[in-house]
Amino acid sequence: MSGAAYELDGVDLSVDLAGMSLPNPIMTASGCAANGPELHRFFDVAEIGAFVTKSVKATPQSGRGTPRMAETPSGMLNSIGLQGPGIDAFVSHDLPWLASVGARVLVSIAGVEAAEFAHVAQVLATCPDRSAIVGLEVNISCPNVANRGLVFACDPASSAEVLSGVRAVVPADLPLFAKLSPDVTDLVPIARAALDAGADGLTMINTILGMAIDLDRMRPHLFGVTGGLSGPAIRPVAVRAIWQVTAAMRAGTIPTAPIIGVGGVRCGADALELIAAGASGVQVGTATFHDPRAPRTVLTELAALLAERGISRLGDLVGAAHG
Amino acid sequence: MSTGDHHPVVAVEADVLGNEPVGAYRRLTLAVPGVAATARPGQFAALTVGGETSGLLLRRSFSIHRVAAGSDPAGDRLEIVVADAGPGTHWLTQRTPGDRVGVLAPLGNGFSLPAAPGECVLIGGGYGSAPLPWLAEHLRAMGSRVHMILGAATRDRLFGAAEAGAVADSVHVVTVDGSAGAVGLVTDPLRQLLRDNNIGAVYACGPMGMLRAVGELAIEAGAVAQVAVEEAMACGVGVCMTCVLPIRGHDGATRMTRTCLDGPVFDARALRWEAAADGRVAVPDDAVGAPSAPVGRSGR
Numbered sequence: 001m002s003g004a005a006y007e008l009d010g011v012d013l014s015v016d017l018a019g020m021s022l023p024n025p026i027m028t029a030s031g032c033a034a035n036g037p038e039l040h041r042f043f044d045v046a047e048i049g050a051f052v053t054k055s056v057k058a059t060p061q062s063g064r065g066t067p068r069m070a071e072t073p074s075g076m077l078n079s080i081g082l083q084g085p086g087i088d089a090f091v092s093h094d095l096p097w098l099a100s101v102g103a104r105v106l107v108s109i110a111g112v113e114a115a116e117f118a119h120v121a122q123v124l125a126t127c128p129d130r131s132a133i134v135g136l137e138v139n140i141s142c143p144n145v146a147n148r149g150l151v152f153a154c155d156p157a158s159s160a161e162v163l164s165g166v167r168a169v170v171p172a173d174l175p176l177f178a179k180l181s182p183d184v185t186d187l188v189p190i191a192r193a194a195l196d197a198g199a200d201g202l203t204m205i206n207t208i209l210g211m212a213i214d215l216d217r218m219r220p221h222l223f224g225v226t227g228g229l230s231g232p233a234i235r236p237v238a239v240r241a242i243w244q245v246t247a248a249m250r251a252g253t254i255p256t257a258p259i260i261g262v263g264g265v266r267c268g269a270d271a272l273e274l275i276a277a278g279a280s281g282v283q284v285g286t287a288t289f290h291d292p293r294a295p296r297t298v299l300t301e302l303a304a305l306l307a308e309r310g311i312s313r314l315g316d317l318v319g320a321a322h323g
Numbered sequence: 324m325s326t327g328d329h330h331p332v333v334a335v336e337a338d339v340l341g342n343e344p345v346g347a348y349r350r351l352t353l354a355v356p357g358v359a360a361t362a363r364p365g366q367f368a369a370l371t372v373g374g375e376t377s378g379l380l381l382r383r384s385f386s387i388h389r390v391a392a393g394s395d396p397a398g399d400r401l402e403i404v405v406a407d408a409g410p411g412t413h414w415l416t417q418r419t420p421g422d423r424v425g426v427l428a429p430l431g432n433g434f435s436l437p438a439a440p441g442e443c444v445l446i447g448g449g450y451g452s453a454p455l456p457w458l459a460e461h462l463r464a465m466g467s468r469v470h471m472i473l474g475a476a477t478r479d480r481l482f483g484a485a486e487a488g489a490v491a492d493s494v495h496v497v498t499v500d501g502s503a504g505a506v507g508l509v510t511d512p513l514r515q516l517l518r519d520n521n522i523g524a525v526y527a528c529g530p531m532g533m534l535r536a537v538g539e540l541a542i543e544a545g546a547v548a549q550v551a552v553e554e555a556m557a558c559g560v561g562v563c564m565t566c567v568l569p570i571r572g573h574d575g576a577t578r579m580t581r582t583c584l585d586g587p588v589f590d591a592r593a594l595r596w597e598a599a600a601d602g603r604v605a606v607p608d609d610a611v612g613a614p615s616a617p618v619g620r621s622g623r
Contacts, residue, residue: 033562038584041331041560063606066566071411083567083612287380289562
């Protein structure tokens with residue numbers, strides 16, 4: 001899919017993320033937008049740069065019991081358990097709908113072992129609506145059954161195994177983005193492992209592991225015990241992660257690759273903060289629960305903010321805070 | 324998505340027009356242009372709380388008490404009933420005319436009206452009875468005979484008792500402590516109504532335990548039971564996946580189903596009641612894609 005230069009308020013917002021050419025940098029975030037029709041009631045999902053789908057696995061997933069969420073200061077915990085229809089239903093039902101409305105789809109894929117990711121990727125790479133897919137986001141923040149349930153993205157070798165397995169089965173012109181977890185001691189070696197294994201770019205950050213306790217029951221609040229923390233509360237963590245990995249790229253420590261920023265973006269200024277830290281794409285996640293129009297609103301606000309500052313090309317501000 | 328798509332939903336920063344006490348609750352009247360033509364009893368509204376700089380991000384969902392059409396759609400009003408049950412709902416109870424609150428409405432599927440007029444029972448537990456007077460008006464307008472049962476722990480937790488007489492053919496009030504009406508539970512008068520009358524349909528809103536008991540009695544008596552569930556929702560529009568319940572579909576398979584899109588009203592026979600206990604709902608082992616199934620344990 002080619003996104004022609006796209007102007008809003010006289011600002012060229014188009015971005016090229018490792019060959020993923022988009023009219024603007026704003027996307028939904030995986031798991032915060034379902035698979036399209038729900039939000040299309042509130043804005044045209046083809047107007048934002050890309051629509052990022054809920055992580056899809058090989059088979060249908062019921063997800064976990066409830067409660068699945070807890071509200072926290074400026075955020076929330078969720079423990080959904082990757083509920084979803086499975087890849088076959090996704091390509092026969094969800095993807096055709098997204099294609100029908102002209103959305104550019106960044107498909108989030110997941111699995112419990114490297115082979116499951118590869119299977120899902122292969123189905124996508126050969127499906128009838130392949131042309132609607134602008135890239136794959138590889139959600140490696142899942143427990144790895146072969147490695148004591150440790151999340152893939154917490155270990156460079158596990159991250160590399162998933163990425164190389166997916167890279168081997170999809171064409172070179174289908175960009176792969178590895179979605180990283182900030183719950184690690186050092187993000188840079190994991191970013192390097194993912195890029196060396198075939199990722200074309202990185203999405204940062206996934207949720208942060210957290211927990212809440214129901215004091216009436218004196219038990220964990222969430223059915224799944226622990227959950228992922230998201231929302232504006234974690235935006236500084238996203239800024240830090242994007243900053244650190246961008247700095248490593250600028251220093252030549254790891255290969256240079258585009259970063260999609262995600263974490264707590266609620267308004268145009270929040271998006272600009274992630275861009276200034278080094279992101280060239282920005283996803284809007286938990287803010288969508290507050291207002292289903294949020295991704296579209298952030299796009300409008302970002303354009304206005306750049307126009308106000310006399311910036312004619314978004315690309316000029318990517319990583320601007322690094323000097 | 325199955326049934327919830329393509330309903331027009333109004334998204335608006337609504338002016339607060341009124342805020343009145345009703346027992347232990349507040350009745351909020353909001354200006355929601357265009358809502359009157361589409362909203363039906365049983366549907367809900369999702370409200371933001373805390374104002375523009377609020378750290379409380381998640382919407383609070385409320386059953387629509389009623390809607391009133393203005394002289395043109397811009398004058399449409401929507402009413403909800405709020406219980407002060409935490410910082411978010413407390414903020415809502417403090418709104419005064421001139422304030423603004425983000426509103427999405429109408430959401431979800433409302434009650435289905437019977438194909439032909441008949442005799443029915445409407446049951447509300449606590450402020451769960453909020454949509455019942457409006458539903459009763461719809462049912463009576465089509466010629467149905469309406470019995471209404473209102474129950475609560477105490478007199479001040481009842482809602483709608485004052486206006487029930489005007490919209491129902493018979494009204495039965497019960498409280499656990501006997502501070503209003505008869506001492507007992509809503510199932511007491513329901514049992515009697517089902518025995519003495521030819522009840523075709525039962526409509527209920529309230530806590531899970533009450534809905535289950537009501538549903539079982541109705542089904543046993545051969546009546547159709549439509550129950551409106553009150554699951555915790557973060558978004559109200561189908562994207563957060565938190566408000567799910569195990570629901571048996573037309574194909575017989577149980578799926579973890581979003582109550583905001585496919586509910587909040589369900590046929591009582593479709594609910595897997597046994598999965599719910601103590602405010603928690605487990606995934607039945609036979610649900611589609613259940614974690615206990617041999618393939619695909621789910622991640623975070």
